[in-house]
Amino acid sequence: MATNFASHHCLVVDDFQGMRYLMRDMLRECGAVHVEMASNGKEALQRLLERRYDIVLCDYNLGQGKNGQQLLEEAKLRQLIGPATTWIMITAEKSSDWIMGAVEYQPDSYLLKPITADLLLSRLEKIAVRKQAFADIAQAMSNKQYTRAIALCDERLAYDTVNASELQRLKGSLLLDAGEIDAAQKLYETVLANREIAWARTGLGRICFQQGEYEAARDHFQISREQAPGYLEAYDWLARTQQRLGDAEHAESTLSAALKLSPNSPLRQKSLGELALQRGDLDVADAAFRKSIAVGEHSILKTPEAYLGLAKVCSKSSRSDEALKVLKSVQHQFSDDDVALRAKSAEGMIYTQENQLSKAGAVANELKQMLQERATRPDSTASLEVAELMLATGQRDQAVSLLQDVVRNNHEDNLLIDKVQAVFDSANMKAEGSNLVEACRREAVELMNSGVLLARDGKLPEALAAMRGARDKLPANARVLFNFAFVAVMYLQKLGTDEALIEESRQALREANRVSPGEKRFSQLMDALNKLEQR
Template sequence: MATINFASHHCLVIDDFQGMRYLMRDMLRECGAVHIEMASNGKEALQRLQERRYDIVLCDYNLGQGKNGQQLLEEAKLRQLIGPASTWIMITAEKSSDWIMGAVEYQPDSYLLKPITADLLLSRLEKIAVRKQAFAEIAQAMSNKQYTRAIALCDERLAYDQVNAAELQRLKGALLLDAGEVEAAQKLYEAVLTKREIAWARTGLGRICYQQGEYEAARDHFQISREQAPGYLEAYDWLARTLQKLGEAEQAEATLSAALKLSPNSPLRQKSLGELALQRGDLDAADAAFRKSIAVGEHSILKSADAYLGLARVCGKSGRSDEALKVLKTAQHQFDDANVTLRAKSAEGMIYTQEKQLSKAGAVADELKQLLLEGGAKPDSAASLEMAELMLATGQRDQAVTLLKDVVRNNHEDNALLGKVQAVFDGANMKAEGSNLVEACRREAVELMNSGVLLARDGKLTEALAAMRGAKEKLPVNARVLFNFAFVAVMYLQQRGADEALIEESREALREANRVSPGEKRFSQLMEALNKLEQR
């Protein structure tokens, strides 16, 4: 007899075999469920998930052609088709660990190996329901990006919930990092590690060292985490990033290769491996990794345009220009994204340049210039760098300089990216001029960033808000400008009273700032301030 009433729960059963769908439906009925729907493949399941929020999803891992169960779960989470209160159970006949390891970033709530019984299903559902109830308020606060509230809720529950203490500590540590509370996170991780070695705590310390630029210390933490918990893939990813910062590309590549032996079906990790191999000039290894990324990502929301663009670069460097152009056309077809189109076109133009087909390269550059002039294309930093390189190679200097100046203004504190900008100038024999332009644009961004804040401190809040709104329009992806806009807006709202439109504009600026520069302390502080203003 069920101890939890599932009669009000909406359930979805996903399996490509009709008999199994009916069997799972009947088991859910034995558990007390009444509202049960079914889907026979990933496409049908996505349609249902878009139409209704389900409380329980039973999903087979192998769904025939198209998406498998793991890819379906990833998409459901990334598109927020299921919430923190939803239960997702993956069902499989596979006994191999590969597919479980591949679920490290987007884990289901539980796995069940076939054959299963109604009693086993009920037991698992009840255990998950109890855990979900324990974390319900925290999960909701996290979904709303109310990090301060979520941290406080973790502390409240830690005072009496010993059963979930370890998970609450892990969650609190992650929240502290998201909120920019680095010192508090460090104390928590160190306290955990005084009692016993735990991979997530050791990795947390490594992330703090990485964030502070202490890459050798970060490397040591990640290596310990990997040695203590060989299956903890997050440590491999952070170790690879750290080794790249230390200039140890070959070791970084070896680290990713080791992770991929444990979990070979990650399109993003395969793509990263390809990029590392390409940087080292190992074209064969890069070719294999990019092709693997494309293959395993075919039906995944995590498939990467960078894998296609990387493969095209490999083909171009290997003298296979025709294949490179075909890959670039495929990339544009696969991704309905303006930046992918701009980058693919830029790569196409550079291939023509390398082959001395300057008229074709110039035609592509003209096409890109027209897309920019029409205003429909808003290039990101990667697209801007690649377009600028082509335009400089085809004599369109003014347009290239405009693109590079925008990159600097929007990323004036990102030294690695500024180095890439300088490298583009260097490649066009504009080293000194480029250096002067980079410095001038950096100073301009600082002035725009500070203008409104200085006015606000002088009490000129209306002028300050106008100045920061203007800066935000000029530098739409500059995290410092976005944070400063929200800061000035909060000061204005505290003095003048709540304004729903300005509150939402500020929230949108903060969300974009958090996307560009996650883990900033000001994000959670300013979000909290806006929430309080709204509640007045």
């Protein structure tokens, strides 16, 4: 049955007026009535902020500013379009670089110019059929209702043979997001028993990675890469695994291979720069950070780490003046408190390396003032870098306090704990630092368990109060946040519905999922809160 597009709101984005009108007229031939137009990325973003569109036809090249891919990425990340929106990218280019770059934020389809109304209508109708098949699942995913989304996948798999592969892929991803590791593993193994598929092989690798089985994970990702050389997700996971195995050289090689296929990823270029900097390969690091900055200029995926990394490369290459200019640039580009702390810390370390101790001390004092004026704690990376400068300039107490806070909020993250210990080691505080780390870990465990033990003894009001206190002390500790929500659910089930507490618990779970995604308890506790709200 043909789709009726008369009620659909459509947006055409193209920097050439003639093409805008041509695409508008084609949409009208397809039956669309409500068609609006934008001539560049900035204007398109404003339109997307003002209303929800059902169909977006977007040219890839939009002149100065954002290109079509960058516009799509920002629209998805800012949730300006939903799963029901059809986004078609239109281009005259046949180069695969930009298509390969759209790994995570893909449009629904690509059309090469010249196009006709018949071709457009055919593509729109095919997408509409697919959207309809996945509409309920997509909505459940948007609401982070993973259990419901998985059940909907199973319902559709019972009869939909056309979309079976995509439904299996989606279900596997949902199972991982929901923390249902055993079920995800079974699904991937069942798929691979029939034929080798890159997403299933990569799924098994992700499970091994999550379980700390890094050698097995590496083998899965290598097989996936060999079987599907264009499947970039396998490259990213392989590089991540090689880093966990301490094989930075091969991790750098893996990212370099991925960037030959897709050179315009700001995040992947940044990751290559960080690896090369870690290995002392300053020429590669310099080029990668500069490329990340260049391709990310108009992208929401632009990252301060590229600027901060470039500043470190310049400093190590005895180009301190350029390093300081880059640090000023990053503070201008990103109005973020943590970025400001990191830039100042990097500036202070440059002065320390040049033995300009009075300047380094002045920067450390500025950082101390910045910390006092903040309403929130700095993130872990900023805390580590500030602490390093504080220790180098003799401000021991402030540095130790920052490092203790990092450990308490991340007491199960061994990689991060190692970085904390390395900061202590560099300040000739190895034994003292080790003792401080262990004490903070014990404190975090006690806080994490306090409310749960009270709840199991039936002391629910006391348990909830204890977990609130733990959450306030450790607001970025995923285990504490999950335990707060667990105790809150027990309290609500026993003592009755409280809308404010339900929302408070949801906020804690969202933060826990941000800090530690893929935990089984996230979906379980969210489902429990939804049931409590409905009773």
